[in-house]
Amino acid sequence: MRTGAAEAASLSADEANPEARRIQTGSQQVEVTNVGTAVSAARDIVRRAGGRVESSSVRVSDTEERGTAEMQIRVAATDLEETADALAGLGHETFRRIEDQDVAVQWIDLEAQLQNQIALRDRLKRLLNDAKTVKDALEIEKELARVQALIDSMTAQFRSLQNRVQMASLSLGFSERSIPGPAGLAMKGMGWSLRKLFVLK
Numbered sequence: 154m155r156t157g158a159a160e161a162a163s164l165s166a167d168e169a170n171p172e173a174r175r176i177q178t179g180s181q182q183v184e185v186t187n188v189g190t191a192v193s194a195a196r197d198i199v200r201r202a203g204g205r206v207e208s209s210s211v212r213v214s215d216t217e218e219r220g221t222a223e224m225q226i227r228v229a230a231t232d233l234e235e236t237a238d239a240l241a242g243l244g245h246e247t248f249r250r251i252e253d254q255d256v257a258v259q260w261i262d263l264e265a266q267l268q269n270q271i272a273l274r275d276r277l278k279r280l281l282n283d284a285k286t287v288k289d290a291l292e293i294e295k296e297l298a299r300v301q302a303l304i305d306s307m308t309a310q311f312r313s314l315q316n317r318v319q320m321a322s323l324s325l326g327f328s329e330r331s332i333p334g335p336a337g338l339a340m341k342g343m344g345w346s347l348r349k350l351f352v353l354k
Contacts, residue, residue: 174257177230177321181237185244188220188327189213195224195325198239204228204320219329226323233321240325260314267307274300 185191188211199206207225214220228236237249277297284290 174255174260174318175230176254176256176317177233177251178254179233179237179249179251179321179323180326181240181246181250181323182248182326182328183241183244183246184330185327186330188222188329191243191327192222192224194243195226195240195327198236198243199226199228202228202232202236202239204232204236214329219331220327221329222327224325224327226325227320228323230319230321233323237323244327245330256314256318260318263307263311263314267304267311270300270304270307274304 183191192209192211196206205227207227209222209224211222212218212220226236233251237251241249274297277293277300281290281293281297284293
């Protein structure tokens with residue numbers, strides 16, 4: 154059976170790491186030739202990084218609109234930049250933003266509250282063992298149940314915070330490049346020729 158001290162220590166195992174109290178989030182846009190191929194390649198990159206794709210949506214191109222895709226990705230915070238670099242290599246990166254949120258105050262506050270509740274629960278357990286009457290035992294059990302429910306809720310919040318710190322999130326968007334047809338290429342060449350009439354170098 155784990156003691157309250159051991160339980161609290163297991164939740165704060167990352168405390169010694171100065172980077173363990175920061176949440177990283179990113180967004181990235183990449184132009185590609187084919188979104189279907191890019192999404193498949195992106196899944197491979199994320200898998201090799203030990204991450205996961207939480208959601209994805211793809212809109213295939215048609216005669217009126219180019220194809221697009223959106224992916225929500227989770228990777229280890231330490232691998233976020235490297236993974237974003239690899240994803241950028243799938244095409245032409247047009248946008249990237251990485252944000253870093255310091256959650257040290259939230260972390261310390263939640264951790265302290267949790268440790269206090271665990272200590273209170275352990276005291277209540279000792280009081281329950283020493284209860285002299287049924288009435289006293291029932292009152293202590295009621296309070297013990299309330300405190301345990303609070304501990305369970307706070308533990309879930311703390312583990313969620315730890316997970317968000319350890320695993321960065323990345324919103325990735327793909328869009329297909331426009332490829333000019335014969336007429337477009339001809340107009341591009343004509344534009345170059347016209348510029349040369351006025352500018353030689």
